[in-house]
Amino acid sequence: MQTKKGQSIEDASMKMIEDEIGSHNYNEKEWPIVRRIIHSTADFDFADKNRLIFQKDAIESGMNALKNGCSIVVDVNGVIGGLNKQNPKDFGNEIVCNISKPEIMQQAKDEGKTRSQVSMRVAKNDIDGGIVAIGNAPTALMEVIEMVNEGIVKPALIIGIPVGFICAPESKEELSKLQGTPFITNLGRKGGSSSASAIINAIFKLIRAESSN
Amino acid sequence: MQTKKGQSIEDASMKMIEDEIGSHNYNEKEWPIVRRIIHSTADFDFADKNRLIFQKDAIESGMNALKNGCSIVVDVNGVIGGLNKQNPKDFGNEIVCNISKPEIMQQAKDEGKTRSQVSMRVAKNDIDGGIVAIGNAPTALMEVIEMVNEGIVKPALIIGIPVGFICAPESKEELSKLQGTPFITNLGRKGGSSSASAIINAIFKLIRAESSN
Numbered sequence: 001m002q003t004k005k006g007q008s009i010e011d012a013s014m015k016m017i018e019d020e021i022g023s024h025n026y027n028e029k030e031w032p033i034v035r036r037i038i039h040s041t042a043d044f045d046f047a048d049k050n051r052l053i054f055q056k057d058a059i060e061s062g063m064n065a066l067k068n069g070c071s072i073v074v075d076v077n078g079v080i081g082g083l084n085k086q087n088p089k090d091f092g093n094e095i096v097c098n099i100s101k102p103e104i105m106q107q108a109k110d111e112g113k114t115r116s117q118v119s120m121r122v123a124k125n126d127i128d129g130g131i132v133a134i135g136n137a138p139t140a141l142m143e144v145i146e147m148v149n150e151g152i153v154k155p156a157l158i159i160g161i162p163v164g165f166i167c168a169p170e171s172k173e174e175l176s177k178l179q180g181t182p183f184i185t186n187l188g189r190k191g192g193s194s195s196a197s198a199i200i201n202a203i204f205k206l207i208r209a210e211s212s213n
Numbered sequence: 214m215q216t217k218k219g220q221s222i223e224d225a226s227m228k229m230i231e232d233e234i235g236s237h238n239y240n241e242k243e244w245p246i247v248r249r250i251i252h253s254t255a256d257f258d259f260a261d262k263n264r265l266i267f268q269k270d271a272i273e274s275g276m277n278a279l280k281n282g283c284s285i286v287v288d289v290n291g292v293i294g295g296l297n298k299q300n301p302k303d304f305g306n307e308i309v310c311n312i313s314k315p316e317i318m319q320q321a322k323d324e325g326k327t328r329s330q331v332s333m334r335v336a337k338n339d340i341d342g343g344i345v346a347i348g349n350a351p352t353a354l355m356e357v358i359e360m361v362n363e364g365i366v367k368p369a370l371i372i373g374i375p376v377g378f379i380c381a382p383e384s385k386e387e388l389s390k391l392q393g394t395p396f397i398t399n400l401g402r403k404g405g406s407s408s409a410s411a412i413i414n415a416i417f418k419l420i421r422a423e424s425s426n
Binding site: 081 | 216217218219222229230252253254255256289290291293294295298313318321322325326328329352376377378379380381401402403404405406407410
């Protein structure tokens with residue numbers, strides 16, 4: 001849902017990114033995702049120093065799950081803020097974000113965990129078969145990895161791109177080692193909720209491009 | 214509203230930023246704001262290549278307005294997502310974001326404008342005397358500058374930190390030239406809704422620190 005003027009600004013921005021990036025090693029489905037993150041952050045490090053890592057089935061699995069109306073579980077409200085809302089509306093995806101619920105706060109206090117950890121654990125039915133997107137909280141990502149390793153959930157795609165100094169790089173390294181689960185992550189400290197939303201928006205664009213062919 | 218564990222991760226991150234940044238030229242109120250942006254983005258360019266510019270009255274004026282319960286007008290929902298919600302709740306600040314309203318879309322189409330432009334124009338009563346924070350849309354920022362120049366609004370603070378390739382750097386340059394209006398902006402392409410929220414969260418922290426002295 002964009003005006004003509006809004007769309008023409010976006011097109012010109014994408015062209016500028018193409019011109020400046022020159023050559024890259026991403027394939028034809030990966031690159032529109034990386035390009036959209038750069039568009040959201042004006043940060044070319046995402047193509048290079050903090051480059052994206054795509055597990056081989058990640059994009060296909062994410063596209064299939066989204067177009068079949070899977071849930072989208074996010075760690076923070078910022079990820080929701082950056083989403084193009086028309087997509088989940090059209091494809092029937094429920095967006096789940098538990099972080100601000102009072103009972104989560106209480107449970108986190110009781111168990112000596114972060115709210116992010118607890119908010120993932122309680123969303124297990126939505127994570128199973130769904131997309132989980134983490135832009136902020138490495139403890140949320142670690143919890144999801146643990147749930148996968150425990151055999152409790154089988155997400156269609158884990159988007160793990162938390163930003164930060166403590167635990168964030170380590171949590172992404174853990175994700176990159178996960179076997180048999182589709183994931184998209186990146187190296188180092190950079191990331192964030194805008195990057196997480198950009199990835200989801202870009203996957204929906206791939207779905208629409210495919211269905212218009 | 215943070216658990217003990219969440220707070221200790223934040224403290225350790227801030228310490229890491231302090232250690233890595235070494236010396237800087239920001240004053241004692243500016244630096245906690247810049248540091249919080251770096252915390253939200255893991256991007257040290259905000260202290261340097263894309264450094265922040267504070268109009269001389271900006272922080273004081275923003276603090277006064279917020280603690281007196283002014284409105285906070287934002288360009289996109291992503292800015293709201295990144296806000297610590299306890300602050301506006303405690304200080305009675307209304308958060309205004311018009312971008313997704315159907316009537317804004319219609320008006321934008323009719324007038325050949327972006328939705329962002331229209332969403333600022335219709336929020337004029339809240340912008341006047343309030344805080345306006347723009348993390349995404351340079352056309353929104355240009356519209357606010359125009360409204361100031363037309364004498365329609367006198368914001369207590371303009372936070373203008375849109376990210377982007379087209380118009381964003383230019384809109385921030387325009388803002389930096391504005392006379393007699395408090396603003397916080399930065400140079401170049403980088404910015405975003407996380408940075409805009411980080412600035413607001415940091416100003417609330419300054420208010421709380423001041424009142425606890």
